Amino acid sequence: MKKKRQRLISVLLIPDDNAEPYSFRLSWTKAKIIMAVAAVLVLHMILGVVGYVQYAKVSSENAELERSNTRLLEDNKRVYRLSAQLEAMDRDQGKIMSLLGVDNHKSGRATLNASLLPNLAAATESAPDAEIPEPAATVGEGGTEAKGSGRLLMADARESNRFPVNLPTLLPVQGFLSEEFSREVKMPWQTHAGIDIAGKRGSVVVASGGGYVVFAGWHNDLGNLVIIHHGGDLFSYYGHNDRLLVREKSLVKRGDPIALLGSTGRSSGPHLHFEISQGGKSVDPREFLLTLRSGSLP
Incomplete structure (x- = not known):
């Protein structure tokens, strides 16, 4: 083989x-x-x-x-941290309300009855020496004012002082009302929990009412943010600031400088996002701000 x-x-x-x-x-x-x-x-x-x-x-x-x-x-x-500060603030509520000049009820908390709000405009109209300025624009030749631009003016301090010092009735910054409060809920991005006031970068932002600063720091959406507790369940928010002038756990009076206007966070230009919360829900700032309740603006 x-x-x-x-x-x-x-x-x-x-x-x-x-x-x-x-x-x-x-x-x-x-x-x-x-x-x-x-x-x-x-x-x-x-x-x-x-x-x-x-x-x-x-x-x-x-x-x-x-x-x-x-x-x-x-x-x-x-x-x-904010929750802890709120708890600490509640423990010191009596002292804070005493400093603010607000009477305490038996519950130890000052209540801000919503029925006070409709009376703000009526009280303002009946006050002969506390008229709200007309909206003003640029000053033309001869020093006369050109009306009708919709420019917001800082409310007269005497006017705001007619109401409890803790109520946020004072316009927080001078500028233009660029966006209104909206309760629209069809789409999430259509809601706007406050008003936007466009102004010059670096303009002084003041406390709309007296209260206790419960937050002063950075927020991803609102940038440099200040939150003031005005007693009871009333809070005001001041967002997109360039720089903060107050610290947390500090007391402020109505009209005290708290920040400088800016465009931090999710913002397309210098403006203040001003928001008021009562009872855990956002309310229209027009119900509080005397300048906007006067009817001089659209």
């Missing part, structure tokens, strides 16, 4: 110089092994590239999640 002849593969290597060619032979079995190893190596390289791309993508997503978690933790810390 004849022995089966082994199949061989000859490989000839020819250098590009004048060197002698080199050749060698491989058995068909060894050639198959070498080709299989080469295929495995190529497949490994392809899988390695695909895996690296996936790893880079997942790593980027994880980094973004970590940044989001960090922001959430910072927001939670601010919420917890």
Whole structure:
């Protein structure tokens, strides 16, 4: 019986110089092994590239999640800090209300009855020496005022002083009413919990009413934010400030400077976001601000 002849593969290597060619032979079995190893190596390289791309993508997503978690933790810390400050403020409520000149009830908290609000405009109209200035524009030739621009003027201090010192009745900054309060709830971005007053960057923002500063710091949306507690369940918010002039746990009087107008946070230009919250719900600042309740503005 004849022995089966082994199949061989000859490989000839020819250098590009004048060197002698080199050749060698491989058995068909060894050639198959070498080709299989080469295929495995190529497949490994392809899988390695695909895996690296996936790893880079997942790593980027994880980094973004970590940044989001960090922001959430910072927001939670601010919420917890604000909650602790509110609890401490409640414990000191009697002292605070005494300094504000507001009578305390048996519950130890000063109540701000909403029925007082409709009387603000009536009381203002009946006061002969506390008229609210007309909206003014630029001063023309001869010193006469060009009316009708809708420019907001700071309300007369005598006018605001006719009401409890803690009520936020004073316009917090001079400027233009650029956006109204809106309760529209069809879309989340259509709601606007306060009013926007556009003005010159660096303009002084004052406390609309006397109270206790429960927050003075950074907010992701409202930038440099001040929150003042006016007693009971009444709070006022002053957002997008360039710089804060007050610290937390400090007492302020109506008209005290609390910040400088700016465009921090989610803002397209220098303006003040002014918001009033009563009973845990945002209310129209027109119900409090004497300048806007006068009917001199649209």
